[in-house]
Amino acid sequence: MSDHRLGDIIDDHCIKCRRITNHAIVSLVNYEPAKVRCRTCYHDHDYRHEIAPPTKKELKKMELFKEVLASATPVGLEETAIPEVADGAAPAAEPAKKKARGKKA
Numbered sequence: 556m557s558d559h560r561l562g563d564i565i566d567d568h569c570i571k572c573r574r575i576t577n578h579a580i581v582s583l584v585n586y587e588p589a590k591v592r593c594r595t596c597y598h599d600h601d602y603r604h605e606i607a608p609p610t611k612k613e614l615k616k617m618e619l620f621k622e623v624l625a626s627a628t629p630v631g632l633e634e635t636a637i638p639e640v641a642d643g644a645a646p647a648a649e650p651a652k653k654k655a656r657g658k659k660a
């Protein structure tokens with residue numbers, strides 16, 4: 556699969572065409588396509604392995620997801636803080652009892 560040559564026609568996603576189109580290999584790096592040219596609009600760009608860049612809709616989704624994460628993080632920190640307080644309270648009760656006994660004796 557890695558026997559690409561300059562000028563070979565491969566599939567890739569074109570931003571301008573907004574779809575997978577035929578692309579001619581313009582440059583190779585380590586026998587892998589580095590730059591390609593869309594055969595439909597002749598737009599040169601880096602080879603993206605047929606992966607479309609995130610659309611505006613997807614970017615908005617990611618922003619919303621980030622907001623949810625940001626609002627959820629403080630809650631998670633509070634939850635981890637509560638057991639720590641409980642751990643500290645348990646050992647503190649024992650020395651207090653010993654002190655009380657010592658006073659009696």
Ligand SMILES: [Zn+2]
Pocket residue numbers: 569570571572573576593594595596597598
């Ligand atoms: Zn194109």
